[in-house]
Amino acid sequence: MHASIEQLLELRDKRPIAAEVFLHVEGCIACRQRLDGFGALRESLRALPDAPAPDLWRTISASLNTPEGIRRTKPDRYAYGLTVAASAILVAALAVMLKLRQEIINPTTSPPPAVAVTANPAILPDVAAAADPVLTSGAGPELVELVNRSHALEAALRALPERRVVQRAGTTATIMGLEDGVALIDYRLTREGRQLDTTQSRELWQRRVDLLNSLVNVRYAEVQPAAYQR
Amino acid sequence: MPRFSDLEVDEVTLAAARSGDSRARVGIYRRFSGPVFNLARRLLGGQAQAEEVLQDTFVEVLTNLNTYRGEAPFAFWIRRIAVNKCLMTLRSPWHSRRASLELAEDPPAAGEVTMHEDHGPCRMVDQVALERALAGLSDTSRLVVWLHDVEGYTHGEIAALLGRTASYSKSRLARAHARLQALLDNESVTEPCMQVSNNC
Numbered sequence: 001m002h003a004s005i006e007q008l009l010e011l012r013d014k015r016p017i018a019a020e021v022f023l024h025v026e027g028c029i030a031c032r033q034r035l036d037g038f039g040a041l042r043e044s045l046r047a048l049p050d051a052p053a054p055d056l057w058r059t060i061s062a063s064l065n066t067p068e069g070i071r072r073t074k075p076d077r078y079a080y081g082l083t084v085a086a087s088a089i090l091v092a093a094l095a096v097m098l099k100l101r102q103e104i105i106n107p108t109t110s111p112p113p114a115v116a117v118t119a120n121p122a123i124l125p126d127v128a129a130a131a132d133p134v135l136t137s138g139a140g141p142e143l144v145e146l147v148n149r150s151h152a153l154e155a156a157l158r159a160l161p162e163r164r165v166v167q168r169a170g171t172t173a174t175i176m177g178l179e180d181g182v183a184l185i186d187y188r189l190t191r192e193g194r195q196l197d198t199t200q201s202r203e204l205w206q207r208r209v210d211l212l213n214s215l216v217n218v219r220y221a222e223v224q225p226a227a228y229q230r
Numbered sequence: 231m232p233r234f235s236d237l238e239v240d241e242v243t244l245a246a247a248r249s250g251d252s253r254a255r256v257g258i259y260r261r262f263s264g265p266v267f268n269l270a271r272r273l274l275g276g277q278a279q280a281e282e283v284l285q286d287t288f289v290e291v292l293t294n295l296n297t298y299r300g301e302a303p304f305a306f307w308i309r310r311i312a313v314n315k316c317l318m319t320l321r322s323p324w325h326s327r328r329a330s331l332e333l334a335e336d337p338p339a340a341g342e343v344t345m346h347e348d349h350g351p352c353r354m355v356d357q358v359a360l361e362r363a364l365a366g367l368s369d370t371s372r373l374v375v376w377l378h379d380v381e382g383y384t385h386g387e388i389a390a391l392l393g394r395t396a397s398y399s400k401s402r403l404a405r406a407h408a409r410l411q412a413l414l415d416n417e418s419v420t421e422p423c424m425q426v427s428n429n430c
Binding site: 037064 | 255256264266272284289293357360361403411
């Protein structure tokens with residue numbers, strides 16, 4: 001009867017083992033090979049290359065000077081919930097951004113503009129655009145509604161407190177992804193504003209509203225941790 | 231990169247760090263960040279989680295320097311904090327949920343009892359394949375293998391960490407090795423020793 005793996009590992013680690021097992025392994029080529037194999041595997045594990053550690057000193061130093069940073073190290077349900085929500089939103093935002101990028105790269109795939117929304121560019125930089133009577137007069141009620149919702153969400157974002165100095169990398173990445181998505185839409189509205197028909201404008205504004213809505217949700221969740229702190 | 235057992239901090243640096251000296255604190259971070267990060271990377275299997283553990287470990291180390299009494303080497307004190315952070319991550323709902331979709335228990339290895347004839351004592355294990363095989367272990371098995379075989383933890387210490395018995399740790403280690411061997415054999419990643427004379 002050959003020695004078991006557990007017995008061979010005991011032998012490898014030079015721990016006491018039954019004499020008959022020791023004698024068997026001494027005289028058994030198969031067991032000795034396996035024993036040597038376990039030793040070699042341990043050496044291989046120890047020889048695995050290390051990766052360079054990222055330089056997180058600034059973040060750690062900021063955490064040490066911020067009570068929030070120290071509190072952050074405690075496990076909380078908030079972090080779990082926020083991570084799940086942020087991940088879902090990030091996936092959605094990336095999908096929107098990918099689609100937008102594809103459209104920008106291949107503008108020929110878009111149908112030719114049938115109706116210009118307005119003589120003015122379709123881009124509505126912040127609040128000024130919502131009040132633009134020229135745009136809203138020719139855009140239809142749905143588009144006006146989207147524009148108004150977009151500005152309401154932007155106002156809600158501005159009303160939230162500023163972000164903390166120390167942030168979770170995952171949350172920051174999500175927020176940056178959403179902001180990039182909004183910026184990409186704004187870029188497209190600026191560049192192609194005059195050529196966009198009503199449907200295209202509505203689509204872009206709908207995406208803008210969706211992204212801003214996600215952004216508000218993430219930022220709102222971010223400023224709520226105190227409610228879950230233990 | 232040095233391991234925990236190779237590192238130590240002198241009393242002067244430690245005292246300076248306790249009193250808030252930023253150079254001493256940075257020095258401690260620079261010296262131990264590599265071992266902490268790599269330990270976390272091995273135990274958790276992910277870069278992002280390892281970074282979180284690295285950050286959380288040093289925040290705890292530097293805020294609790296005054297509680298270090300010197301009973302154990304300073305490096306081992308840091309390592310204990312890092313291992314606890316890793317365990318907290320492994321037990322977190324987020325990680326548990328992810329792990330539940332993966333391998334919670336190592337399946338029995340087909341080649342547990344026998345070993346191929348050509349896998350002699352001099353075989354070399356390919357590092358990439360070994361990394362992949364390690365990743366194929368369950369979280370607990372990977373933790374037991376790494377802490378025992380690389381970090382030198384005893385079965386008693388591992389048992390205390392996991393809230394189990396030493397026998398559990400031993401049996402887990404044996405199963406993990408069987409699984410590792412099976413994974414390595416399946417990928418044909420081993421190279422027979424080329425030395426004809428000597429031991430081969």
